[in-house]
Amino acid sequence: NAGVTQTPKFQVLKTGQSMTLQCAQDMNHEYMSWYRQDPGMGLRLIHYSVGAGITDQGEVPNGYNVSRSTTEDFPLRLLSAAPSQTSVYFCASSRPNRGPTDTQYFGPGTRLTVL
Amino acid sequence: ELKVEQNPLFLSMQEGKNYTIYCNYSTTSDRLYWYRQDPGKSLESLFVLLSNGAVKQEGRLMASLDTKARLSTLHITAAVHDLSATYFCAVLHNDYKLSFGAGTTVTVRA
Numbered sequence: 001n002a003g004v005t006q007t008p009k010f011q012v013l014k015t016g017q018s019m020t021l022q023c024a025q026d027m028n029h030e031y032m033s034w035y036r037q038d039p040g041m042g043l044r045l046i047h048y049s050v051g052a053g054i055t056d057q058g059e060v061p062n063g064y065n066v067s068r069s070t071t072e073d074f075p076l077r078l079l080s081a082a083p084s085q086t087s088v089y090f091c092a093s094s095r096p097n098r099g100p101t102d103t104q105y106f107g108p109g110t111r112l113t114v115l
Numbered sequence: 116e117l118k119v120e121q122n123p124l125f126l127s128m129q130e131g132k133n134y135t136i137y138c139n140y141s142t143t144s145d146r147l148y149w150y151r152q153d154p155g156k157s158l159e160s161l162f163v164l165l166s167n168g169a170v171k172q173e174g175r176l177m178a179s180l181d182t183k184a185r186l187s188t189l190h191i192t193a194a195v196h197d198l199s200a201t202y203f204c205a206v207l208h209n210d211y212k213l214s215f216g217a218g219t220t221v222t223v224r225a
Binding site for chain 1: 119124148156157158160163203205211212213214215216217218
C-alpha cells in the first residue's frame with residue numbers, strides 16, 4: 001500500500017493562475033479531506049468527501065473547488081490563486097465506520113507559494 | 116463552531132523530566148486524536164481517545180480524555196531528545212470534521 005499520495009510536493013504560482021493539487025489513496029477509504037496548514041494555526045479543513053460524488057465544505061472553503069469521481073482520488077482546485085493561499089496542503093483519508101483505533105491518514109503534503 | 120485550544124504553544128523540556136500538554140475544546144465530541152509532526156513532515160497518528168476516562172500509553176507518552184471537562188492531556192515521562200516535535204490535538208465533530216489545536220512545539224534539551 002502506498003497509503004495517501006500527493007502531487008506535486010512543491011509548487012510556485014503567480015497570482016491569478018489556476019492549478020490542481022492531486023490526492024490519491026489506495027486503502028479503499030470512503031472519507032477524504034483537504035487541510036491547509038499555516039504557521040501558528042494548526043490545520044484547517046478546506047473540503048471533505050464522504051464518498052464518490054459527495055463533497056462538502058469545511059472551515060475555509062473559499063477559493064477552492066473539489067470533486068470526487070472515484071473512491072481513490074480527491075483533487076483540490078485553486079481557480080485563481082492568491083498570495084493568501086500560500087500554505088502547506090495536506091490530504092487525508094479514513095474509513096467511514098470508524099473503529100476504536102481508526103484515525104485519519106495524512107499524505108506527505110504540498111508546499112504551495114503564490115507570488 | 117468548535118474551538119480547540121492547546122497550551123502551552125511552546126515547551127522547552129529538560130531531558131529526564133516530566134511534562135504535560137493540555138488540549139481544551141468547546142463543544143461535545145465523541146473522539147479526540149493526538150498527532151505528532153516533525154519539521155517538514157506529515158502528521159503521524161499517536162492516539163485515538165473515544166470515551167470519558169480513556170487513557171492510552173505508548174512508550175514515554177500517555178494521553179487521557181475527560182469529556183465532562185472537555186479536556187485531554189498528553190503527558191511526557193522522562194523526556195528524551197527524540198520527542199522533539201510539534202504535537203497536535205484534534206477533535207472530531209459533526210461525524211466527519213476535524214478541528215485542530217494550534218500545536219505545541221516541543222524542544223528537548225540535554
